[in-house]
Amino acid sequence: MxxxxxxxxxxxxxxxxxxxxxxxxxxxxxxxxxxxxxxxxxxxxxxxxxxxxxxxxxxxxxxxxxxxxxxxxxxxxxxxxxxxxxxxxxxxxxxxxxxxxxxxxxxxxxxxxxxxxxxxxxxxxxMFQPSYQKALEIINSGELGKLKMVRSDFAFNAEFNEDKRLYNVKLGGGSLLDIGIYPVFAALSTLGVPDLIKSSADFSPTGSEESIQLIFKYKNGEMASLSSSFAVHSPVQSEFCCENGYVILHPRWFTPTDLTVWKDGDEQQLIPNETKEGAGYQYEAKHVMECLDAELIESPKMTWKMSEDLIKTLDRIRIDAGIFFPDHDEKLFY
CATH class of the missing domain: 3.40.50.720 (NAD(P)-binding Rossmann-like Domain)
Known part of the structure; x- marks a missing residue:
């Protein structure tokens, strides 16, 4: 108990x-x-x-x-x-x-x-959504061949308010750390840390980054195309393209959602969302308490290394794109 x-x-x-x-x-x-x-x-x-x-x-x-x-x-x-x-x-x-x-x-x-x-x-x-775990299971099984390309987006048209969090540089404003972190996570959790990052960003009147496009390149030819924005609406879905098929996480892909799986020579398969109650936050909370029951100080699923890889990748993106937070970045750019 x-x-x-x-x-x-x-x-x-x-x-x-x-x-x-x-x-x-x-x-x-x-x-x-x-x-x-x-x-x-x-x-x-x-x-x-x-x-x-x-x-x-x-x-x-x-x-x-x-x-x-x-x-x-x-x-x-x-x-x-x-x-x-x-x-x-x-x-x-x-x-x-x-x-x-x-x-x-x-x-x-x-x-x-x-x-x-x-x-x-x-x-x-x-990381704890059943739909995302199912996508990882299919990709990692190799049944669709090697994963070669990830496409992921998250964008919505936000009201501009220079004092609110989304556009306030002092509060870490900008799409990258708020919602762009999701597409970056999709690439890191499937392809790993990229060897090359190219970015293109557009900035709001407050100096916060409003929209960003990213290309990740890997030494064996894998690529990721990622985007986030507060200026437009996007489908908010993720596609994992393999040599012999693909997996699509449907809109609002970072939440409990449906999956489409296609393998060359087969019909598309729809895997419906299995979450019947809640928005999906219960899974991470449940995992935390399981870790505490086991007297762990680090999650075996959302590890410290994953968090370090994620923040280091976000730092590399910000350096490339020129996204700067004066109250925090004294050691980052110099």
Missing amino acids: SKIYNWAVLGCGKIANKFVNDLKLLPNARLYAAASRDLNRAQDFANDLGFEKAYGSYSEMVEDTNVDVVYIATPHSHHFEHTMLCLTHKKAVLCEKAFAMNQHEVAQMIECAKENNIFLMEAFWT
Whole structure:
């Protein structure tokens, strides 16, 4: 019988709301504490979703000895600060992506988890979706031959507001770290770290990157074509093209979705989405608690190396494209 874990949420925004609604599906998860810099906001969030406690400061929440694990859902510009706060107070951490702003911050976060012997994982929920796992199973089986090309996109036409997170450079604004991270993940989790990266970016009036196109090239001829944007709408799907067939993850491919599989000489096969309830966040939360049950400090599925490869690749893209965050990047460009 699994232990009942007291969950705390650090940052009471929209993504936290979605995550908590799925957390309710897990019998070994207790909604214990909600924390915000604004006590009224924390209380409203706690009352709406059924948390036992509300805190008006993050530092007060991590002092609560009853908190077992913290889900960090603040803007990624603050992930390093908030993760370090939780880890140094011996709280297990599930931190939203992007894990941090650059590889130097991520390296310190992982080192802190090791030093404190505390669980830390990037909340890359796509890795845990049954549909994505099925796609990986088919690709890795070799039944379609060698994977040679990945095409993946994520774009939507966002309202321009220079103060809101999407366009605010101080909050890590830009499509790459917010949604472009998904297509980058699709390439890394199937083809691995690219040997060559070419990028082309367009910037908003605030200086934030608004749209980006990426080409990844690999030494054995594999390629990936990736894109993200806040200026247009796109199909939001991923295609994995192999020597003898292909796998397509249908629109909103990073969530529970349908798959189409085609093998040369056969008819297309539709594999329907098997998720019947929830948005899909429950899978990563379930995995976290399984890791805690096993007394692990690192996930065997969303490993620290995967997070390091991801952030290092994002750093390489930003250097190539000229995407700069002055409050974080002193060591990145020099």
